[in-house]
Amino acid sequence: MKLITCCSFKGGSGKTTALMGLCSALATSGKTVALFEADENRPLTRWKQNALKRDAWDPNCEVFVADEMPLLEAAYEDAESRKFDYALADTHGGSSELNNTIIASSNFLLVPTMLTPLDVDEALATYRYIIELLMGENLVIPTAILRQRVPVGRLTMSQTAVSEMLTALPLTEEPLHERDAFAAMKERGMLHLTIKKIDTDPSMRLGLRNLQAAMEELQQLCSFVCGALE
């Protein structure tokens, strides 16, 4: 089982959304996914409830509440014994012993950030924190910054400047753009299943291209991460 973690000091940087999307991309390629919910606000539990109501939850994926050390340990052991292909950990903002443990146990770390100076400052602080933690523990874990909620159109001068700053750091190949399809996942459930359902829900047919564009971005992110894990 490979553990992929989204972490950032900053709340609202797009961690949970990136994780939901990655889960969907892994599930489309037939992988089983354990989701470790290390955020006491339980966004993934709510996601699953909404998805089940909409018939858009992949039964090859399971949420494990893991917002305390003993729960995390039990979740990890359970998921490993049930032979899940991947585990995705959603952390809360800030630093904590729980987050440190998850980071140090991961096989890949993603640090999502929006392109504002404040967000990028926080992403850089998170990145530095991760590197120091890993060095202290003598670990090498591939880590990449994920540009999240990037405008689909032209970037402003400030966004361009901030983007250029980030090129000095390891980045995922492509960003995730600001898309309604991503924002709606928490209500609608897994994106690939929402797309599948369109056949039976003509009201959404006009939005199909947007959903597919979002799904393609997730598949690119997924191949980038899985490629790095091989």
Ligand SMILES: Nc1ncnc2c1ncn2[C@@H]1O[C@H](COP(=O)(O)OP(=O)(O)O)[C@@H](O)[C@H]1O
């Ligand atoms: N790529 C995106 N496009 C549109 N909305 C997004 C995108 N990523 C995140 N959001 C929205 O931004 C808000 C914060 O995202 P979230 O993933 O919950 O951040 P975090 O987990 O880091 O706190 C949510 O309302 C989410 O729907």
Ligand SMILES: [Mg+2]
């Ligand atoms: Mg979150």
